[in-house]
Amino acid sequence: MVAEPDGSEDRKPPSDEARSAFTPPLGVEQPPLPEDEHPTSEFALPDGTSTEPPPEPEGSAFDLPDRARVPQGAGAGSVFTPAHGVPRFALSKEAPWQDRMRTLLRMPVGDRPVPEIVQRHDDQGPAVPRVLDLTLRIGELLLAGGEGAEDVEAAMFAVSRAYGLDRCEPTVTFTLLSISHQPSLVDDPVTASRTVRRRGTDYTRLSAVYTLIDDITTEDTDTTLEEAYRRLAEIRRNRHPYPGWALTAASGLLAGSASVLVGGSVLVFVVAALGAMLGDRLAWLCAGRGLPEFYQFVVAAMPPAAMGVALTLLGPHLSWEGRPSAVITGGLFALLPGRALVAGVQDGLTGYYITAGARLLEVMYFFIAIVVGVLLVLYLGVQLHAELNPEAALHADVRPVAQTLAAVTLSLAFAILLQQERSTVLMVSLNGGIAWVVYAAMHDIGRISPVAATAVAAGVVGLFGQLFSRYQFASALPYVTAAIGPLLPGSATYFGLLGFAQNELDRGLAYLSQAVALALAIAVGVNLGGEISRLFLRVPGSGRASSRRAAKRTRGF
Numbered sequence: 001m002v003a004e005p006d007g008s009e010d011r012k013p014p015s016d017e018a019r020s021a022f023t024p025p026l027g028v029e030q031p032p033l034p035e036d037e038h039p040t041s042e043f044a045l046p047d048g049t050s051t052e053p054p055p056e057p058e059g060s061a062f063d064l065p066d067r068a069r070v071p072q073g074a075g076a077g078s079v080f081t082p083a084h085g086v087p088r089f090a091l092s093k094e095a096p097w098q099d100r101m102r103t104l105l106r107m108p109v110g111d112r113p114v115p116e117i118v119q120r121h122d123d124q125g126p127a128v129p130r131v132l133d134l135t136l137r138i139g140e141l142l143l144a145g146g147e148g149a150e151d152v153e154a155a156m157f158a159v160s161r162a163y164g165l166d167r168c169e170p171t172v173t174f175t176l177l178s179i180s181h182q183p184s185l186v187d188d189p190v191t192a193s194r195t196v197r198r199r200g201t202d203y204t205r206l207s208a209v210y211t212l213i214d215d216i217t218t219e220d221t222d223t224t225l226e227e228a229y230r231r232l233a234e235i236r237r238n239r240h241p242y243p244g245w246a247l248t249a250a251s252g253l254l255a256g257s258a259s260v261l262v263g264g265s266v267l268v269f270v271v272a273a274l275g276a277m278l279g280d281r282l283a284w285l286c287a288g289r290g291l292p293e294f295y296q297f298v299v300a301a302m303p304p305a306a307m308g309v310a311l312t313l314l315g316p317h318l319s320w321e322g323r324p325s326a327v328i329t330g331g332l333f334a335l336l337p338g339r340a341l342v343a344g345v346q347d348g349l350t351g352y353y354i355t356a357g358a359r360l361l362e363v364m365y366f367f368i369a370i371v372v373g374v375l376l377v378l379y380l381g382v383q384l385h386a387e388l389n390p391e392a393a394l395h396a397d398v399r400p401v402a403q404t405l406a407a408v409t410l411s412l413a414f415a416i417l418l419q420q421e422r423s424t425v426l427m428v429s430l431n432g433g434i435a436w437v438v439y440a441a442m443h444d445i446g447r448i449s450p451v452a453a454t455a456v457a458a459g460v461v462g463l464f465g466q467l468f469s470r471y472q473f474a475s476a477l478p479y480v481t482a483a484i485g486p487l488l489p490g491s492a493t494y495f496g497l498l499g500f501a502q503n504e505l506d507r508g509l510a511y512l513s514q515a516v517a518l519a520l521a522i523a524v525g526v527n528l529g530g531e532i533s534r535l536f537l538r539v540p541g542s543g544r545a546s547s548r549r550a551a552k553r554t555r556g557f
Contacts, residue, residue, distance in 0.1 A: 132165075135170070146343055205238065247280070254417065255334045256268075256270065257413060282299045297366050313386050336489070341363050345520065378497060407437075411431070432484075436457070463532055496514075
């Protein structure tokens with residue numbers, strides 16, 4: 001017998017003792033061994049797990065967010081999609097830069113798109129310290145000019161993105177500006193700040209700053225850092241468009257127009273104008289001596305009140321039956337801080353509560369200064385037995401034509417006091433006249449509450465002012481602030497102070513409460529009108545991420 005080459009002859013089958021009847025034959029899958037032969041612990045890790053997590057790769061600022069990454073093991077075409085879908089983000093370049101920047105500010109930092117560098121720079125990239133310094137200087141001029149905190153943040157954000165700085169966070173308070181830039185997640189942030197120490201009212205300078213920002217954020221205009229610094233220095237050095245004597249004459253014209261608006265005659269117009277101009281000159285004298293603004297308002301409020309008391313005392317001797325109270329009311333119109341009030345309420349409505357609280361506190365100090373100045377004179381008039389009638393109806397005679405012309409003239413004088421550009425004075429004057437027509441139609445003819453009529457008229461002012469500013473790509477303040485002049489609560493303030501002077505606290509508190517309600521109605525109406533105007537304008541982009549998001553609310557928690 002020939003042996004097989006593979007040696008199968010040498011193999012011997014196992015004996016019956018070495019094989020069990022329950023052993024599966026060869027080629028059949030073997031069953032698992034019983035657990036008794038593999039003792040384990042209840043703390044042992046299951047198969048396929050590891051006690052140490054795998055090392056994470058180093059991150060980069062250009063990596064996709066976690067929700068946008070492709071899961072491991074998925075095919076090249078499979079991508080994880082959130083339950084609500086992937087939001088589409090698009091910014092329309094035709095939209096005003098204010099809308100585009102507000103949209104980006106309301107988004108989380110990780111969801112913001114990479115900025116498109118509008119302005120060119122050298123090959124080494126943008127000079128971060130210089131860009132941050134330029135951004136802070138522009139924000140300082142805007143905040144010092146009375147611009148709202150949200151608009152200042154939007155302007156700072158627009159400038160930094162135009163020069164290629166991504167991941168920037170501007171912060172605005174009443175007296176402090178700061179901006180932080182982090183190049184990537186692994187680099188240290190760079191932070192700069194600037195303090196606003198002086199504030200002034202010059203809307204011509206404010207418009208020039210907005211023009212500079214518009215040129216920086218526009219691709220068609222080449223504005224380097226050196227050019228931006230040069231133009232900013234020219235804006236700061238420019239003189240005011242109106243001389244000092246024109247401002248004094250404008251304050252007198254404002255007070256005289258306000259006295260006619262509340263029922264005064266030609267003599268009342270002249271006396272109110274003289275009192276306001278005298279108060280303005282005294283305030284300038286105090287400012288030159290370095291006195292705080294509180295005492296400047298106290299001094300400025302005294303001459304109009306003294307003129308009204310003098311007319312009351314001389315009225316019986318001159319056989320003159322006029323309304324001396326209109327003189328005091330006209331002087332109050334020239335002093336009430338309507339600009340700061342509107343800005344403070346607007347900051348509160350947009351979620352900037354610290355800045356809003358500081359602005360409203362400033363308004364309260366100015367109002368207290370006016371109260372002190374007027375009360376000092378009214379107390380003296382009461383001691384001299386001046387017949388100050390608190391029940392005098394200032395709107396007894398409805399004179400539509402004369403009052404409308406007075407409202408237009410008042411807005412014109414207010415625009416000059418705010419140092420507005422001459423090209424905007426006519427537009428804002430007409431806006432103030434329209435506001436008074438709306439108020440008079442609702443209150444005098446429709447017999448609607450003065451608070452509701454004031455709110456609607458202020459809403460019209462905010463609506464048209466926002467539309468004018470969007471058309472010009474400029475700030476809305478020059479088109480709004482002067483137009484609310486005819487709506488200021490001068491008469492309610494005067495009667496409230498007269499009630500305190502005559503020791504009738506209940507009536508005084510009632511009138512002052514009405515004045516506060518009217519002031520809040522003006523501020524809320526202007527802000528609401530501006531928000532409504534945005535509904536009729538083209539918003540930047542479409543979809544969930546492109547709409548302007550509101551500030552987060554705590555709902556009381």
